[in-house]
Amino acid sequence: MPTQIRGLMAALPTPRALDGSVNLDSLTRIADFALSRGARGIVPCGGTGEYFDIALRDRQEILKVLLPVARGRGRVIAGVGAATLRDSIRLADHALREGAEAVLLPPPHFYRYGDSELLQFFREAARGIGGPTLLYNLAAFMSPIGEDIAAELIASEPHLVGIKDSSGTLDILRRITKEKIPAIRIQGHDIRLAESLREGLIDGAISGPASVVPELSVSMFETFGDEKAFETATAFYLEFIRQIERFPYPWALKWIAEWRGLGSASLPFPLNRQQEIDSAGFRAWFEEWHGRLQSWRNQQRLGDFAADSVAAVS
Numbered sequence: 001m002p003t004q005i006r007g008l009m010a011a012l013p014t015p016r017a018l019d020g021s022v023n024l025d026s027l028t029r030i031a032d033f034a035l036s037r038g039a040r041g042i043v044p045c046g047g048t049g050e051y052f053d054i055a056l057r058d059r060q061e062i063l064k065v066l067l068p069v070a071r072g073r074g075r076v077i078a079g080v081g082a083a084t085l086r087d088s089i090r091l092a093d094h095a096l097r098e099g100a101e102a103v104l105l106p107p108p109h110f111y112r113y114g115d116s117e118l119l120q121f122f123r124e125a126a127r128g129i130g131g132p133t134l135l136y137n138l139a140a141f142m143s144p145i146g147e148d149i150a151a152e153l154i155a156s157e158p159h160l161v162g163i164k165d166s167s168g169t170l171d172i173l174r175r176i177t178k179e180k181i182p183a184i185r186i187q188g189h190d191i192r193l194a195e196s197l198r199e200g201l202i203d204g205a206i207s208g209p210a211s212v213v214p215e216l217s218v219s220m221f222e223t224f225g226d227e228k229a230f231e232t233a234t235a236f237y238l239e240f241i242r243q244i245e246r247f248p249y250p251w252a253l254k255w256i257a258e259w260r261g262l263g264s265a266s267l268p269f270p271l272n273r274q275q276e277i278d279s280a281g282f283r284a285w286f287e288e289w290h291g292r293l294q295s296w297r298n299q300q301r302l303g304d305f306a307a308d309s310v311a312a313v314s
Contacts, residue, residue, distance in 0.1 A: 005102060005134075005162070005184045006203045008217055009041035009077065010034035010210035011048035013250045013257065014062075016266035022058050024065050026263025031066050033262055034211050035073045038218035040204075042070055045079035046104055047138050047166065048208040048250050053268075056087060060094050067099050077206070080129075081106040081136065085121060089128040096131040103129065104164060104206075106136035113143040119153065126159040133159050134184065139167040147172045154183045164188040164206050173201040190241050194234040197224050208249070209240060212256040215302075216240060216293060222302050229300055236293050243285060246278070255279060256286065 012034075015026035031042045044066055045051040045059050054062070063078055070076045078095035080103045082088045092103040105125055107118055126133055135153065137145040145163075150172045154160050162184025165172050170192060176183050177200070187196040187205045196202045197220065210217035220237055223229035244252035254265040271279065 004203075005041070005075065005077070005186070007040035008038065008204060008210055008214075008221055009043050009075070009186075009206045010039040010214060010217075011043045011046050011188075011206050011208045012066075012211050013208070013253045014045070014049040014051075014054060015254065015257065015263045018266075020266075022054065022062060023263055023266070024062070026257070027062065028065060028069055029262045030211055030257055031069045033260070034214045035070060037214040038222075039074060039210050039214050041075035041077060041101075042066060042211075043077045043079060043104060043206050045081075046136070046206070047079075047106075047141065048211070048253065049079060050250070051079050051081050052109055056082075056091060059091060063095055063098055063100065071099075075101040077102050077104050077134065079104045079106075079136070081109065081138075081142075083108055083110065085124055085128070088125055092125075092129040092131065092133065096129070102132040102134055102161065104134050104136045105129075106138045107143040107145065109142060111143075115146060115149055118143060118145060118149055122149075122153050122160065123157060126153075126157040130159060132161045134186065135160060135163040137163060137165045137167045137172065137188070145172070147175045151175055151179065151181060155181050162186060162203075168192060170195060170199070170201060174199070177201050191238070193220055193237065194230075197221075208253050209237075209244070212253050212260060212262070213240065213290075215297060219293075219297065219302060223300070232296060236289075236296070239289065243282060243289075247282070252282065255283065259283060259286070 012030055015023040017023045044062050067076055078100040080088045080091040095103050150163055164186040166188030168189045173185050185202045187193050187202045190207055193205055207217050219233040223233045257263055258265040
């Protein structure tokens with residue numbers, strides 16, 4: 001296997017300036033924030049990063065800016081999803097040449113594809129990329145990658161080194177584990193992280209919350225093996241996930257980034273009155289919840305992030 005990818009990695013949201021351009025300064029702050037608080041890598045331009053709404057040249061610029069931030073601190077896995085095989089290969093070639101450790105490849109958007117089309121796409125992509133590539137099963141938004149397809153591709157294509165499974169099921173990870181298929185197994189659906197750890201199904205996780213509340217996600221890995229502490233960490237984690245699921249993903253992550261001083265939140269369209277009320281309620285919940293989380297972490301001696309402010313940017 002050409003690369004070993006393990007531990008917690010932060011799936012980065014893509015902050016925007018008022019004119020809609022990528023806010024590279026804010027993105028850099030978010031990446032630094034995650035890496036300095038326990039994430040072992042960063043993942044730009046995945047589903048959390050809304051890659052489908054970023055021009056190819058901007059995605060290449062994002063990578064050039066983030067690689068120095070991560071150098072010596074953690075790995076970079078670059079999302080290379082696109083509408084065409086040609087564009088995914090172009091993005092992957094650039095990412096690997098610039099120094100990304102691997103690329104993250106979902107099915108092409110926007111149409112739904114069947115098993116035969118997915119097999120052909122991923123085979124051609126893997127051979128065209130020629131470097132470490134993770135399948136990205138983003139089943140809620142893309143053509144789902146079934147367990148038979150995933151197992152066949154990983155077993156037969158040497159450049160397909162593993163999978164980030166964001167499907168919300170454990171079928172693929174269980175299959176790969178049971179059959180001992182050499183593969184990097186990454187959980188991409190936060191609600192299934194605790195189960196995946198308990199069953200020994202994963203080598204790591206790529207998580208949106210790890211970008212803006214890394215102390216929460218890190219707690220899951222820090223406490224694993226201590227059942228009582230792990231149960232408490234899981235309870236905090238699931239409470240958080242259930243709250244952010246009330247909103248279009250990744251709105252909540254952008255709001256939290258703003259509240260923690262990492263840059264202004266930018267959404268694809270203005271909020272209506274009810275959404276503004278819901279956002280304010282979410283902020284009140286977050287501040288109370290974050291205080292409880294930090295108090296518990298301090299009691300567990302897991303790390304001291306008490307100085308991190310959740311106040312609004314002045």
